[in-house]
Amino acid sequence: xxxxxRAFAFVAAMAAAFVFLVPVQAIARRRGWAIQHKIQTxxxxxxxxxxxxxxxxxxxxxxxxxxxxVSNHVSWTDIIALASxxxxxxxxxxxxxxxxxxxxxxxxxxxxxxxxxxxxDIPAVNAALCGxxxxxxxLVVFPEGTSSDGADALPFKxxxxxxxxxxxxxxxxxxxxxxxxxxxxxxDVGWYGDMTFLPHLWSLMKRSGVHCRIxxxxxxxxxxxxxxxxxxxxxxxxxxxxxxxxx
Numbered sequence: 001x002x003x004x005x006r007a008f009a010f011v012a013a014m015a016a017a018f019v020f021l022v023p024v025q026a027i028a029r030r031r032g033w034a035i036q037h038k039i040q041t042x043x044x045x046x047x048x049x050x051x052x053x054x055x056x057x058x059x060x061x062x063x064x065x066x067x068x069x070v071s072n073h074v075s076w077t078d079i080i081a082l083a084s085x086x087x088x089x090x091x092x093x094x095x096x097x098x099x100x101x102x103x104x105x106x107x108x109x110x111x112x113x114x115x116x117x118x119x120x121d122i123p124a125v126n127a128a129l130c131g132x133x134x135x136x137x138x139l140v141v142f143p144e145g146t147s148s149d150g151a152d153a154l155p156f157k158x159x160x161x162x163x164x165x166x167x168x169x170x171x172x173x174x175x176x177x178x179x180x181x182x183x184x185x186x187x188d189v190g191w192y193g194d195m196t197f198l199p200h201l202w203s204l205m206k207r208s209g210v211h212c213r214i215x216x217x218x219x220x221x222x223x224x225x226x227x228x229x230x231x232x233x234x235x236x237x238x239x240x241x242x243x244x245x246x247x
Contacts, residue, residue: 089139153239182207
């Protein structure tokens with residue numbers, strides 16, 4: 001019975017969002033109203049509750065803005081979980097822009113899209129990321145480049161750390177680690193490979209309750225480090241936080 005209630009609530013929430021929130025959010029973003037941030041975090045909290053994901057943060061982002069948040073990537077739910085805590089701009093693969101409903105909402109939030117495997121587009125994407133930082137907005141980058149089963153972090157690709165080198169202000173590089181558990185054990189909530197979205201969403205709603213634990217680490221110094229060194233140090237911190245959460 002509970003999965004059916006969750007499914008009904010999901011459809012009702014999405015319908016209400018398109019009727020009421022989307023027009024307001026579009027105007028708020030165009031005019032730079034602060035209410036856009038409250039709308040984003042409130043809607044993402046609602047989505048997490050509807051799907052059955054409980055989000056628990058450990059630590060916090062650095063106090064100074066803008067923050068360049070780097071995290072491991074498990075599933076699309078990472079986005080709503082993180083955005084339920086802070087108003088954030090995400091870097092996502094270009095396919096997300098075409099997803100039904102979710103793609104539209106991603107575009108509405110100002111998501112920066114990157115074509116998968118297209119090296120020639122990296123400088124333009126990094127320039128867009130710099131633009132977000134110059135606006136004082138906080139960014140989230142998933143440098144693994146793909147989602148996974150969450151068993152461990154995949155190698156971090158350094159390409160988009162160049163956005164920090166190109167930014168002419170002071171940004172905080174903030175590592176974050178995401179782990180999903182059900183009861184006391186890690187659980188796979190990933191949507192990857194040949195999975196289709198609706199069966200994946202239904203299987204998620206049928207679970208007894210998923211706990212999304214998000215750990216925020218100390219800011220990483222940028223001084224004297226190139227993009228490869230920053231990627232390696234951030235990856236090491238994220239892996240250490242994941243190991244600590246599993247323990």
